[in-house]
Amino acid sequence: MENKEIKFLQVQQIIESHEAKVSHLIAILQETQAVYGYLPKEVLTYIATAIGISPATVLGVATFYSQFSLIPKGKYIIRVCDGTACHVRGSEPIMMAVRKELGLTADKPTSDDLMFTLETVSCLGACGLAPVVVADEEVHGQMTPDGILEVIKKLKTAVTDN
Amino acid sequence: MLIKTHEDLKKLSEKAKAALEQYKSRILVCAGTGCVANGSLKVYDALVKMVKEKGLLVEVDLVEEVGHDNVGVTKSGCHGFCQMGPLVRFEPSGLLYCKVKEEDVEEIVNTTVVNNGVIERLLYEDPNTGEKITTQDENPFYKRQVRVTLRYCGRIDPENIYDYIAHRGYRALSKVLQEMTPETVIKEITESGLRGRGGGGFPTGRKWSFAAAQPGPKKYVICNGDEGDPGAFMDRSVMEGNPHSVLEGMMIAGFAIGADEGYIYARAEYPLAIKRMRKAIADAEAHGLLGENILGTGFNFKIHIKEGAGAFVCGEETALIASIEGERGMPRPRPPFPAVKGLWGCPTIINNVETLANLRYIINNGAALFKSYGTATSAGTKTFALAGQVQNTGLVEVPMGMTLREVVFDIGGGLRDGKKYKSVQIGGPSGGCLTEENLDLPLDYDELLKVGAMVGSGGLVVMGEDTCMVETAKFFMGFVQNESCGKCVPCREGTKQLLALLTKITEGKGTEDDLVLLEELAQNVKAGSLCGLGKTAPNPVLTTLRYFRDEYLAHVRDKKCPAGACQALKEYYIDPEKCKGCTVCARVCPANAITGDKKQPHVINVELCLKCGACMEKCKFGSIIIR
Ligand SMILES: Cc1cc2nc3c(=O)[nH]c(=O)nc-3n(C[C@H](O)[C@H](O)[C@H](O)COP(=O)(O)O)c2cc1C
Ligand code: SF4
Ligand code: SF4
Ligand code: SF4
Ligand code: FES
Ligand code: FES
Numbered sequence: 204m205e206n207k208e209i210k211f212l213q214v215q216q217i218i219e220s221h222e223a224k225v226s227h228l229i230a231i232l233q234e235t236q237a238v239y240g241y242l243p244k245e246v247l248t249y250i251a252t253a254i255g256i257s258p259a260t261v262l263g264v265a266t267f268y269s270q271f272s273l274i275p276k277g278k279y280i281i282r283v284c285d286g287t288a289c290h291v292r293g294s295e296p297i298m299m300a301v302r303k304e305l306g307l308t309a310d311k312p313t314s315d316d317l318m319f320t321l322e323t324v325s326c327l328g329a330c331g332l333a334p335v336v337v338a339d340e341e342v343h344g345q346m347t348p349d350g351i352l353e354v355i356k357k358l359k360t361a362v363t364d365n
Numbered sequence: 366m367l368i369k370t371h372e373d374l375k376k377l378s379e380k381a382k383a384a385l386e387q388y389k390s391r392i393l394v395c396a397g398t399g400c401v402a403n404g405s406l407k408v409y410d411a412l413v414k415m416v417k418e419k420g421l422l423v424e425v426d427l428v429e430e431v432g433h434d435n436v437g438v439t440k441s442g443c444h445g446f447c448q449m450g451p452l453v454r455f456e457p458s459g460l461l462y463c464k465v466k467e468e469d470v471e472e473i474v475n476t477t478v479v480n481n482g483v484i485e486r487l488l489y490e491d492p493n494t495g496e497k498i499t500t501q502d503e504n505p506f507y508k509r510q511v512r513v514t515l516r517y518c519g520r521i522d523p524e525n526i527y528d529y530i531a532h533r534g535y536r537a538l539s540k541v542l543q544e545m546t547p548e549t550v551i552k553e554i555t556e557s558g559l560r561g562r563g564g565g566g567f568p569t570g571r572k573w574s575f576a577a578a579q580p581g582p583k584k585y586v587i588c589n590g591d592e593g594d595p596g597a598f599m600d601r602s603v604m605e606g607n608p609h610s611v612l613e614g615m616m617i618a619g620f621a622i623g624a625d626e627g628y629i630y631a632r633a634e635y636p637l638a639i640k641r642m643r644k645a646i647a648d649a650e651a652h653g654l655l656g657e658n659i660l661g662t663g664f665n666f667k668i669h670i671k672e673g674a675g676a677f678v679c680g681e682e683t684a685l686i687a688s689i690e691g692e693r694g695m696p697r698p699r700p701p702f703p704a705v706k707g708l709w710g711c712p713t714i715i716n717n718v719e720t721l722a723n724l725r726y727i728i729n730n731g732a733a734l735f736k737s738y739g740t741a742t743s744a745g746t747k748t749f750a751l752a753g754q755v756q757n758t759g760l761v762e763v764p765m766g767m768t769l770r771e772v773v774f775d776i777g778g779g780l781r782d783g784k785k786y787k788s789v790q791i792g793g794p795s796g797g798c799l800t801e802e803n804l805d806l807p808l809d810y811d812e813l814l815k816v817g818a819m820v821g822s823g824g825l826v827v828m829g830e831d832t833c834m835v836e837t838a839k840f841f842m843g844f845v846q847n848e849s850c851g852k853c854v855p856c857r858e859g860t861k862q863l864l865a866l867l868t869k870i871t872e873g874k875g876t877e878d879d880l881v882l883l884e885e886l887a888q889n890v891k892a893g894s895l896c897g898l899g900k901t902a903p904n905p906v907l908t909t910l911r912y913f914r915d916e917y918l919a920h921v922r923d924k925k926c927p928a929g930a931c932q933a934l935k936e937y938y939i940d941p942e943k944c945k946g947c948t949v950c951a952r953v954c955p956a957n958a959i960t961g962d963k964k965q966p967h968v969i970n971v972e973l974c975l976k977c978g979a980c981m982e983k984c985k986f987g988s989i990i991i992r
């Protein structure tokens with residue numbers, strides 16, 4: 204409960220730091236998502252009221268950009284690049300390996316234990332290292348299906364260690 | 366330190382240059398996204414520590430005097446050869462080490478820094494000849510390049526404004542403010558023949574003159590750093606490697622059209638580029654090179670950064686404006702063009718990062734020199750992102766008009782793993798796939814349009830014999846379909862149908878009628894879409910249909926994928942001559958599709974086979990093939 208209030212205060216501060224400007228809506232949503240890990244519906248409504256536009260408009264923006272998620276994501280985000288350079292160097296087998304390992308599908312990107320979310324992105328700008336995977340904010344180049352399973356294993360043990 | 370006058374800037378520039386020249390040696394460790402991912406920061410830290418231990422390190426900010434025997438260690442931006450990273454370059458010798466690891470640092474310091482020796486194993490080895498290459502300039506990847514935009518990327522410390530100033534940084538701005546008028550600036554840029562590097566290739570000078578003719582007082586300059594083409598990273602490299610050149614370009618543009626405020630729209634996927642741009646803005650402001658009354662001339666300019674949020678269509682100029690205004694990034698009809706009615710209804714010019722980074726060169730060296738590179742209608746150099754099945758991947762800046770063959774074979778070193786060349790896809794999702802016959806085509810805006818492709822942002826994907834062209838067309842269609850903003854029906858629904866048709870063909874369920882439909886639909890999407898995304902989305906389909914029709918026919922008539930790439934058309938087969946009957950494959954097969962007695966040739970039941978490839982991977986005798 205307390206945690207919830209702290210987060211709400213943070214959102215208020217974010218809005219204030221952007222002077223509640225409509226033109227800063229995307230930045231406000233980005234910073235809010237950083238607080239929650241996603242964009243909860245009630246928070247979107249709150250933002251709409253605070254900057255004086257309709258909740259539908261805010262929802263429209265939040266759903267338009269692929270960076271925003273309206274549902275909770277896993278603790279660790281695995282982003283497999285499927286840009287052109289990575290695609291031709293074999294990003295698909297990597298994706299398949301992750302899906303198989305974590306029991307995910309195209310329609311189910313987050314594991315049941317909320318530990319992992321698999322996303323695809325088109326180009327991370329590190330094309331020289333294709334295929335590229337970003338796991339928990341760390342960039343891995345020249346990835347292989349076996350390599351990504353190693354990374355996942357490490358992240359899993361990091362959790363149990365804690 | 367405030368730089369208040371042209372004289373101040375000139376003096377500082379000379380002082381910083383002199384300081385640089387006093388180094389005995391300067392070591393530049395690449396700290397671009399690619400090399401950082403490969404551990405270059407560890408290399409940097411270890412180098413600093415060891416050079417310091419030897420008592421050789423000097424940390425200067427280039428405005429102090431430096432002694433003669435000293436060594437500088439600096440982080441640089443991307444050199445464009447990330448595949449070989451982490452890269453470490455030595456000045457003034459130009460020696461380049463590749464794939465440097467933390468463990469190599471001790472030897473580097475002892476051998477190279479102290480004794481000027483060369484460590485063979487860290488040199489680049491030409492994959493075709495096995496020759497070891499010592500300096501960056503002799504490296505076949507760099508030798509044929511002409512670096513104008515990327516000139517200082519990898520050569521300077523992007524986080525140190527004095528390093529930029531030492532290399533004539535902000536002198537073009539100073540020249541513009543001191544000696545030129547908006548009219549003469551526009552004239553110079555027009556004469557240089559510079560065309561937009563963001564995709565359209567629109568003449569920059571002409572675009573500016575429209576905006577300059579509009580009444581003020583409020584106008585804007587937008588730097589387009591959205592770089593949506595999946596596989597291109599030149600803008601990232603410039604923003605990370607030489608951020609001040611982008612700011613200087615924006616100010617020159619601002620002066621020319623009468624704007625006093627600018628926005629940089631950068632992809633959220635480029636955190637390092639955004640960080641460096643932010644630092645550059647803060648440093649330029651702190652030195653009075655950005656803000657009010659710049660260099661005492663009364664010229665004011667402010668720059669803000671806006672982060673994108675993951676929508677390809679936001680690279681389109683009107684969508685980008687909508688996005689800066691905080692809305693959904695949907696394209697708006699043109700006219701009115703942004704030059705007339707842009708950001709918040711004010712006259713606005715939008716230029717690509719690379720376009721802007723060229724401006725200082727043109728102002729400093731004159732339109733004639735810039736124009737001396739390139740072809741009659743495509744002046745200057747262009748950076749291409751070379752990717753795919755080539756030996757050398759990376760950023761390649763060449764004079765326009767160089768042939769594809771030179772880029773792919775001389776600079777790219779030809780195909781990797783002995784593969785046979787098949788096609789090159791140029792221009793990203795809006796571009797096209799070209800054939801062997803097009804290899805001698807010059808890279809020029811107009812020549813490429815003639816064959817159905819385009820320069821676009823400069824993505825160049827080389828494909829070998831095992832790439833399926835239908836799958837390639839499907840890949841790009843999947844991308845644009847996903848990124849269509851949904852405003853117009855032909856784009857929104859048409860791309861969906863095109864994708865469905867292509868999927869059907871790759872699954873071996875297509876017919877020859879589907880090919881007719883595909884072509885017809887592609888033309889309709891082109892004709893009926895509002896923005897460039899929809900207008901160009903069918904290009905990969907149309908060019909593959911035009912140049913690789915046989916491959917489509919093989920898919921629909923014979924239900925075969927000649928490249929052996931389409932999963933559904935693959936047939937795993939055990940060569941009875943080669944099979945030793947070791948039973949390994951039968952044990953790994955998840956579908957129990959393989960049968961056979963020990964020491965007897967095994968057989969795959971195609972009805973049961975899931976085409977997972979596990980058997981092929983495990984067979985030590987290479988007996989399993991795809992046919
Ligand atoms: C779908 C679409 C995506 C685009 N993406 C980019 C981009 O990522 N970067 C860019 O500079 N221009 C992009 N453009 C082109 C811009 O609309 C605009 O023409 C360009 O930024 C103008 O700058 P320039 O004249 O310097 O090239 C895109 C256009 C379309 C239609
Ligand atoms: S062509 Fe496509 S992306 Fe462009 S405005 Fe229409 S629907 Fe949107
Ligand atoms: S693994 Fe290879 S050699 Fe062994 S039974 Fe299978 S096909 Fe034959
Ligand atoms: S490809 Fe997979 S399913 Fe098919 S035979 Fe081999 S192991 Fe079995
Ligand atoms: S295509 Fe994957 S990083 Fe660029
Ligand atoms: S990041 Fe080092 S060469 Fe590109």
